[in-house]
């Protein structure tokens with residue numbers, strides 16, 4: 001049996017060891033190639049969604065209608081949301097998981113390498129459906145990324161394309177997640193038990209679990225939307241005994257865990273970077289694991305905090321409000337652990353560390369504004385206003401996106417074999433940090449002053465803060481070309497060759513393979529002694545044994 | 546299995562580059578475009594649907610053909626086998642959550658929205674004065690009259706059929722493990738036939754409901770939840786039956802041994818899952 005498997009393995013590889021040209025990418029079964037595809041795709045979507053954001057900010061630079069008709073403005077806000085969530089942030093984290101999990105766990109590849117390819121190659125068709133939808137009669141979906149009926153039931157053909165895009169994206173997410181969960185559960189190196197694996201693997205595991213649980217629920221919700229639109233059902237129409245609020249319940253049963261699907265992997269990235277540049281093991285590893293798990297459980301029980309304004313009974317509002325507040329406990333545990341990791345560490349502030357610290361500071365701001373919004377009577381004032389917009393951009397841009405930048409700078413030497421230019425990396429960080437705040441901090445004030453979101457025009461008194469936000473947005477947006485430059489510069493040689501481990505404080509397994517990581521790594525599992533050496537350095541195994 | 550230290554194949558099988566995933570993506574893209582266009586009055590969309598469906602069928606044959614060939618060639622070691630087990634379990638979990646969305650819709654409609662519309666309160670006066678809430682309601686606020694489904698008759702027979710098919714499938718599995726080929730083949734054949742019978746009964750039931758009971762997708766929240774839940778379940782029975790038919794062919798070709806037959810087990814897990822969903826459907830859609 002084993003001999004056969006061995007032979008089959010080699011027979012399989014000899015002819016295809018270095019697939020070249022377009023076939024390498026289109027038929028890829030290599031986790032590094034697929035990870036690279038994911039990362040480039042998500043960056044392209046980030047620029048696409050970013051252009052839409054700039055379209056929004058250009059229109060909002062001053063009151064009145066300058067550039068777009070309101071219908072097109074609504075299409076921009078909707079597609080900006082859908083593309084950033086499903087096209088940029090989520091695939092970027094899947095790309096990271098693809099590149100890093102096999103390296104960090106000591107596995108030869110992802111568990112299902114061929115399905116891995118399909119998970120990626122479902123994304124471009126989905127993106128294509130969304131982009132085509134701008135050109136069909138009626139234009140793209142324009143009801144906001146939440147697709148609430150009855151608006152979404154009445155909308156034109158663009159909504160159907162969005163629904164099918166969501167089906168494809170969901171399929172991709174489910175397959176990608178099954179791959180991640182199986183890889184983590186079944187392919188760890190000998191000696192690496194669950195409670196000894198890197199925190200990034202833990203948060204990715206929980207993320208994938210959440211996604212397997214809620215992506216099908218979203219698929220069900222949009223399927224009911226589709227039949228309400230075209231086949232005469234009345235799920236979301238009171239005319240037949242249904243209820244539009246039902247959609248909101250199902251959508252947010254998906255939507256709130258989705259928030260953690262975009263946040264947990266960021267937590268994992270930061271939990272790798274901060275110990276490395278503090279030259280200390282992660283403080284409270286086990287509490288971090290339990291905090292992650294409890295966030296996963298709680299995230300299924302808070303969805304109606306998005307619905308305080310639909311007329312829920314008071315008891316329901318209170319329950320959802322209190323459980324929502326409860327989530328701040330495990331999140332607080334995490335922030336405490338990151339700060340405690342830095343406490344008395346030998347800190348250095350390379351670009352990844354700067355992004356990680358920026359993450360901790362700004363994600364905490366977003367967490368606190370979330371806590372404010374969780375209070376039902378306050379949410380009554382803030383609902384569908386710019387305070388909400390400020391809140392979730394602190395969580396998703398300064399949270400998820402900053403962690404992705406940090407992760408890219410952190411692992412770029414491993415991926416490309418070259419070091420990035422530290423000065424330009426730091427410049428990218430400070431530029432992003434400053435203009436992120438210029439863009440989104442004023443939105444808190446706009447929200448408090450009562451400016452509603454998803455409108456192309458506004459009352460005069462909101463002008464000043466909108467102008468500041470628009471200037472910030474353009475600076476932030478174009479500043480990201482610097483990130484693109486930094487990455488391409490590094491790929492082309494950067495400032496010199498990177499050693500296998502360029503960070504003296506990093507002890508996880510990916511730093512044991514050469515830089516750039518060869519096409520195939522850990523074809524046989526790493527030696528147990530090597531694994532244990534790393535675990536001891538991370539204080540995951542006693543120093544006395 | 547030693548969970549803590551895992552099992553490590555000397556070389557975990559990593560398939561070489563494959564064209565099937567991209568073929569599948571092209572098929573699904575074509576299906577999506579075709580569906581979106583034909584639903585919005587562009588007849589040409591139907592060609593997209595047809596093309597997409599054919600491409601998907603081609604992809605399924607090609608992809609699973611590769612998997613079968615690799616399995617028969619002995620490429621899959623013990624660790625790969627474990628991966629398949631985890632993968633199938635999580636896939637079934639995702640299916641559970643897919644049905645959960647529709648069951649959630651059913652419970653919400655029955656417990657909250659229909660009583661709200663039919664109550665004596667403000668909503669009722671505003672929307673449908675005089676509508677009295679009960680489930681299943683035979684006349685919706687804005688739908689034509691229709692008849693609702695009874696639990697006895699075809700649904701009860703179908704419950705018996707599915708429960709029996711679960712038993713015959715288990716018999717087949719016992720036959721496989723014991724090396725009893727006759728028991729295996731006959732048990733599997735009986736399961737496939739029972740699955741087909743179930744589908745025939747359901748097709749008859751749908752036809753009857755649509756033409757003689759005026760129960761359509763348009764029949765208010767009752768018709769919507771009825772067809773959505775039983776329809777998706779029926780699609781799963783169809784897929785399960787196809788999977789088991791493929792397994793029957795593989796059994797006849799001698800692909801499985803007493804130790805090495807995860808393909809069979811995966812199909813069996815799927816079948817039992819479909820079975821359990823039916824029981825919930827029978828209780829909450831037909832009986833209560």
Ligand SMILES: [Cu+2]
Nearest residue numbers: 256259303306
């Ligand atoms: Cu939420």
